[in-house]
Amino acid sequence: MKLTASYIREENKKRNRDLRQEEDQYNPYIGAGSNTVERTPLRISDLPIPLFYAPKEMLCHDLIKSLEKEGSIFAYLQKLNIPPQKENVRKIIIAVEKIRIKTDFEYTAASYFKIKPKPKKDPFTGQDIVIEGDIPFILNRGQRKLLKVLESFRLRRKSIRIILLKARQWGGSTLVQLYMAWMQLFHHRQWNSTICAHVENTARIVKGMYTKILKYIPVELVDNVNYLMMRPYEKSAKTSIIEGPDCRITIGSAEKPDGVRGEDTVMAHCTEIGIWKVTKGKTPEDILNSVTSGIPMVADSIVVYESTAKGVGNLFHREWLRAKSGENNMTPVFISWFDIENNAVKIDNVIDFINSMTDYEYNLWEKGATLEQINWYRNKSKEYPNEWGMRQEFPSDDIEAFQSSGKRKFDIYQVQNMRKFNKEPLFYATVESTLLLKECDDSDKQKEFLKNSFIKKLEGVPNKEDNLLKVWALPTKEYIRRRYVVSVDIGGKSDKADWSVITVFDRKYMTEIGGVPEKVAQWRGHIDHDLLAWLAAMIATIYDNALLVFESNTFETEKTEGQHFEYILDELGGAYDNLYCRNSAQRIKENLPPKWGFHTGESSKTMIMDNMTKMLREEGYYERDLECCNEMDQYEIKEDGKLGAIEGCHDDILMSTAIGVYVCYDFKYFPMPEIYIPYEHKNHNKQPKIRNESTF
Structure with missing residues (x-):
């Protein structure tokens, strides 16, 4: 139920009073209004x-x-x-x-660090504020929020490790760089730093802050130095040295990563990681490791990963998720667009504005934004051709920041909720048999080939996950009928083609009231189609002769569906017969030809993706794979109404998953799993005794 316009107007006055009071009271020279340190x-x-x-x-x-x-x-x-x-x-x-x-960093910044001012408006009057020349570095609200985290580590004598997800245009890079300068000028000698940006010019701009601040710092305030000056280090174009504290500053870029290895470095600022590209022979991960791997975990050492969000699945997104789940040593810090004082525009008629608010704008109000801030957002969004572009650049929360498409098929918050089930695999593996397939020239030998299949665990985490089986749970010896489903999305053979994906679902929990299926294994790779068919049958055999579901659309060649499945069935040669058939058993008895596999035309694709929407909303299965959630975030409704991944991304894991989940709930074809008692365990001569209530 929405609040009344009059209530929102009065609450907005209070919010503005609080913000104005916070700004009016903040005085870094006397330490008033500061909440960064006690x-x-x-x-x-x-x-x-x-x-x-x-x-x-x-x-x-x-x-x-x-x-x-x-x-x-x-x-x-x-x-x-x-x-x-x-x-x-x-x-x-x-x-x-x-x-x-x-x-007192805030006092030092205001008293001795000078920066170039950015154009701004008074958020309460809407008037332009014109400032000429360099100005004292007085921290804004977003910068104070970040400083509080930095200082919490320093005061506990802990190494500082932060990943910063931010809206644009509030000075996050400025704060990080000048905080590092504070360490080099006033805390340590020979405390070397590295700045690595997506392009070298950005790194040079960041380093340029040093030259400016050195002009304004009295030498007598820096311990044991007679002068402060920056000059090239040993004639290097990328490394400078601050003479006096004897600290080096190295700049580099993800485009030209040579020379940014973090040798003898104790501080690293890696900026705009979300748009780092793969370079010749180096991935963004390689570049990040070369910059930060040598930095010791000592007090006052600093590593900051910082970026606006640029979609999902990239290095920055993966590191952010790992930080939120505690899987790395980085502390996540998010700065929203309404943490930035300048993002507000005066409103002429407040009641009219409230009555014109959209559901999304009302949601922004619920998150704490003022009406003036929402008005700024409304006007700023007109500069963007689509909503998702605005929300990536100026997010209101970290989930919204990573959305990658304007016409998402799946709700961003429901996908985020599904991520709570993501887990690292127990191990990676290959799938092998004690027999050689090429020596099995009839169906009986091929059946033996499948029966002798096994999962071979690999030690450690491989450098590349392709063409390997991720295993979250192995098959167990339990008496459950119709337990496993294996779904196969068929891709191409070349490295640039779509992936082939084999996914295993366990329906064990569905034997309980309210139980849902669980993804327990997944293989992804590029492979010849005949070998893919046998690999899928081997995995299905290992998982208790699972129902094996092939996606039956046309694939890399121009073969028709019928030719394709005749080929698959011919390859399997009758060795594996628990294959999914779209016909009901009754229609096959009526001598209608069987329709093997799951056909993914436009209507059926819409059907299974609508089913996935329901599964996300109702937590209808346990999604263990992070990459599948990434593909959900990259899946959109195209301009022509068709479904697919955004340009440059894949949906193969999602497709295999969607087919498998749909079949898990297709009770007309594949009834509920059930626990049974094997014949050899039954006692045909005696009735069971009821010993107590629990036995009953």
Whole structure:
């Protein structure tokens, strides 16, 4: 039930008051309004700022403790019998300033780091704010949110490992880079860093911030240096050195990865990973590993992966999901578009605006956005030809950020919910037999070939998963009829063709009320079609002679469906007879020719994908494979109404899965699984005794 317009108007006033108060109260010079670190009021009457909110870390220094106790520099010097002359007072002021610089990043940034301003509007009046020249680096709301995470690691003396998913245009790269500069200038000597972007020019721009800030930092505030200057390191075009702290800065790009290996590096900023491309001989994973693998897990070491989302299935998306599930050592940080103060536009008639809000805009309100922010979003979205482009660049949550298509077939949040069932396989394997297929020249020998099939476990995780079987669960010796389904989507033989995919479903849990099937194994690869047929039959044999379902559409060649299945059936040669047939048993008895396999024409494809929509909504099966969820996110309704993967992506795993799930629930053809008692275990002479209620 939607809220009334008058209630939303009053609540919006409160939200705006809170935001304005937050901005009005924020003052990094006195530490007011900061929530990034714990602070305590510190009063020393003759400091340039006699009262400010100091980080608790600052109060741990002996000098600060003594000055706070005495209340002034004058009283402190008198107690030490030091003449309170101007020069002596100045030395104490500089000593206090050095301590604050090392413990209060927000103060340091505002006082000594200068940046180029970006065009902006006042979010409450809508007026343009024109600023000329460099300005102090005063952190905005999104930057403070990120700084809080950075400082939480530093103050616990932990290595900093962050993956940052962000909306555009709020200065995330600026904060990361200047935080690293803060470490190099005020905390450590020889604390080398690497900046790796998608293109080298971006890395140069990021590095250019250093040159600017060095101009404004008084040398006397940096420990044990006489001057600050940046120059090329040993005539290198990509590596510079800050003379004084003796820290090197190396830049590189994913397009030209040579020279960005993280040797003797303790900090790395990897930016816009979502658009890193495969280069000659190197994948994005290779480049990332070369930059970060040598960085030690020590206090103040830093690795930041940072990007706007660029679809699913890429390196950044995979690392984000791993971070959210705790599978890597990165901490996920998300910055939404309404964490950015500049993203707001004044509204002339609030009630009219509320009455014109769409369901999606109402959802933004529910997530905490103000009406002025929603108005900005409405106007900004007009610059984009489709909704998904806007939502990728300016997401309201991390799930929305990774959507890859404007006409998604599957709800993004339902796909995200299905990901909770994803698991790494127990192991990878090949499928083999103790007999050689080429020596089995009749159906009896071919049956023996299938009966002697087995799964051969591979040790460790292979570099490439192609042409291998992922195993989440092995078949077990349980007396369940109609337990397993094996579905096969037939692809091409060349490396650039569609994949062939074999998927195994276990219907064991369906013997219980409310139970659903589970994906327990999956093979994907490029293979000759005759070998694919035998491989699928081998896997089906291993999994308790499973119902074997071949997708029966035309495939890489121009063969018709009938020719294709005559070929498949001829290859199997009667050795495996538990094949899916679209005809009912009654129609076959009526001497109608059998229609083997599952035909995926446009109508049947729509049917099984509609069924998948229902399965996602109702958690109708357990999806173990991450890549299948990625393909769901890449599956769309085309302009002509047809279904398929977005350009450049695949849907083969999804297709095999959708067919298998549909058949698992096709009770008219394949009845529910059932537990049975083998004949040899039955006692035909005695009735079972009822011993207690549980036995009954």
